[in-house]
Amino acid sequence: MLLKFWTQNYRSFKDGFVFSLEPVRQKKLEYSILKERIGGKTYEALSAAVIFGPNASGKTAIIEAMDTMRRVVLRGNIQDDAQFGSSNVAASNLSLIPFAGASAAPVSLGIAFVHEGIRVDYSISMDVGAFLQGDDGRKIVSETLLVNQKEVFCRGEKLVLDGLRNIRPLLNDSSYALDKGVKAVAEASLVPTDLFLTNGFKTIYSKQLCGLITEWFQDKLLVLLPMKDSPLGRRFPDPSGYAVSVERTLSEAAKAFGVRSNALGYTATGPDGEAMLHSRLQVNGTEISVPAEAYESNGTLWFLEKFPYVMQALKTGATLVVDELDASLHPMAVMNLINVFHCDEINVRHAQLVFDTHNPIFLHAGFLRRDEIKFVDRDDESHVSSHYALSDFKIPEKESRRKQEDYLKEYFLGRYGAIKDIDFSPLVERIVCSGDGEAAKGLPGQSESGWRAVCLEEEP
Numbered sequence: 001m002l003l004k005f006w007t008q009n010y011r012s013f014k015d016g017f018v019f020s021l022e023p024v025r026q027k028k029l030e031y032s033i034l035k036e037r038i039g040g041k042t043y044e045a046l047s048a049a050v051i052f053g054p055n056a057s058g059k060t061a062i063i064e065a066m067d068t069m070r071r072v073v074l075r076g077n078i079q080d081d082a083q084f085g086s087s088n089v090a091a092s093n094l095s096l097i098p099f100a101g102a103s104a105a106p107v108s109l110g111i112a113f114v115h116e117g118i119r120v121d122y123s124i125s126m127d128v129g130a131f132l133q134g135d136d137g138r139k140i141v142s143e144t145l146l147v148n149q150k151e152v153f154c155r156g157e158k159l160v161l162d163g164l165r166n167i168r169p170l171l172n173d174s175s176y177a178l179d180k181g182v183k184a185v186a187e188a189s190l191v192p193t194d195l196f197l198t199n200g201f202k203t204i205y206s207k208q209l210c211g212l213i214t215e216w217f218q219d220k221l222l223v224l225l226p227m228k229d230s231p232l233g234r235r236f237p238d239p240s241g242y243a244v245s246v247e248r249t250l251s252e253a254a255k256a257f258g259v260r261s262n263a264l265g266y267t268a269t270g271p272d273g274e275a276m277l278h279s280r281l282q283v284n285g286t287e288i289s290v291p292a293e294a295y296e297s298n299g300t301l302w303f304l305e306k307f308p309y310v311m312q313a314l315k316t317g318a319t320l321v322v323d324e325l326d327a328s329l330h331p332m333a334v335m336n337l338i339n340v341f342h343c344d345e346i347n348v349r350h351a352q353l354v355f356d357t358h359n360p361i362f363l364h365a366g367f368l369r370r371d372e373i374k375f376v377d378r379d380d381e382s383h384v385s386s387h388y389a390l391s392d393f394k395i396p397e398k399e400s401r402r403k404q405e406d407y408l409k410e411y412f413l414g415r416y417g418a419i420k421d422i423d424f425s426p427l428v429e430r431i432v433c434s435g436d437g438e439a440a441k442g443l444p445g446q447s448e449s450g451w452r453a454v455c456l457e458e459e460p
Contacts, residue, residue: 002112010109011385022046023371034352036114047342067225074218080093100131109123127139161186189204219316223322257300264304314341371390
């Protein structure tokens with residue numbers, strides 16, 4: 001389970017942030033806390049977190065930062081890699097990450113999680129140059145690994161390996177690894193752009209520990225961004241055996257969601273094994289199959305794309321991080337999903353759900369813990385983003401419980417920030433009601449002349 005994630009100099013977060021899923025002690029709010037005991041210590045984490053903030057404040061950047069660290073660890077270096085295709089371009093082109101307009105400063109990424117009976121704290125600091133500088137001269141400035149909060153190695157100007165005894169049962173060969181002369185071999189294996197964790201450390205010291213860490217990034221950190229490859233498509237090894245493959249779980253979930261189809265299933269579309277999700281219908285007593293993308297609503301398609309990942313997280317105990325989970329979905333459907341993650345009887349494998357939203361209904365009194373409610377704001381002058389939680393705001397003990405829980409009202413009153421007054425009226429009035437005949441014809445972009453007229457109007 002994810003405990004916390006932190007970064008610095010990532011996009012608009014010039015000064016960095018810590019995104020914590022470790023609970024803050026609150027009276028009468030001890031529900032929905034995940035607990036795992038390791039040795040003599042119990043680690044706790046929240047089962048859900050929702051991020052609020054205005055457009056362009058940095059909500060998606062938090063999710064992209066997690067995805068970027070995941071992809072950097074899995075490929076084992078800080079070089080650009082176009083093979084990791086996704087909507088998170090920064091994960092493949094690291095020169096897009098540093099705060100724009102500032103001098104070159106290292107980019108830091110760090111994470112703490114619990115997996116297979118150990119706590120892992122891993123962080124890297126990398127020099128990727130200034131914004132859009134390119135990939136010349138990149139290097140890893142520092143890299144640190146802690147297991148159960150005890151240092152294993154620290155890579156900086158020198159490579160420090162004094163903590164190897166802390167993981168003795170996980171070493172490839174303890175007698176070899178603990179030999180002082182082996183350190184020279186490890187130092188010689190260092191490459192400026194390669195992670196020590198997934199290269200020299202894995203080969204020389206602990207393949208098992210490196211495997212546990214990369215397994216968590218691969219299977220237990222599920223980050224979904226818009227325009228990812230859609231699971232509505234599938235490939236079968238024997239297409240002839242999958243002319244129609246009904247997905248029972250997906251069909252039942254779709255019915256609960258309100259889908260009108262009799263069932264949902266994959267229908268083979270070609271000899272190479274490709275199959276697409278279809279809706280099966282009864283029309284005049286005859287069963288027909290229609291492509292889901294042609295028949296179902298956008299909200300239904302969005303649900304059908306995301307639900308398999310929800311099930312994967314709950315079945316495997318993964319952390320599911322989604323950008324705009326509630327896009328095109330009714331808030332009651334999203335609230336029910338949050339309740340599933342909150343339910344100790346269902347969420348037995350300690351899955352977690354994190355997503356950003358613009359919908360204030362999730363601020364309704366008592367629905368989320370105060371530490372599950374996160375905010376992102378961005379300064380209009382410096383363009384620097386900041387991140388904080390509702391639990392950072394102190395509530396006077398004398399205030400009534402009713403007022404304490406009125407988060408929705410307080411948010412719209414501006415008490416927590418992360419909200420912006422938006423008024424398009426002056427712009428629309430200037431364009432639509434302008435005395436300039438060309439500008440009055442339409443909004444900018446509808447025609448070259450209309451765009452040119454508005455631009456000329458703004459010239460001194």
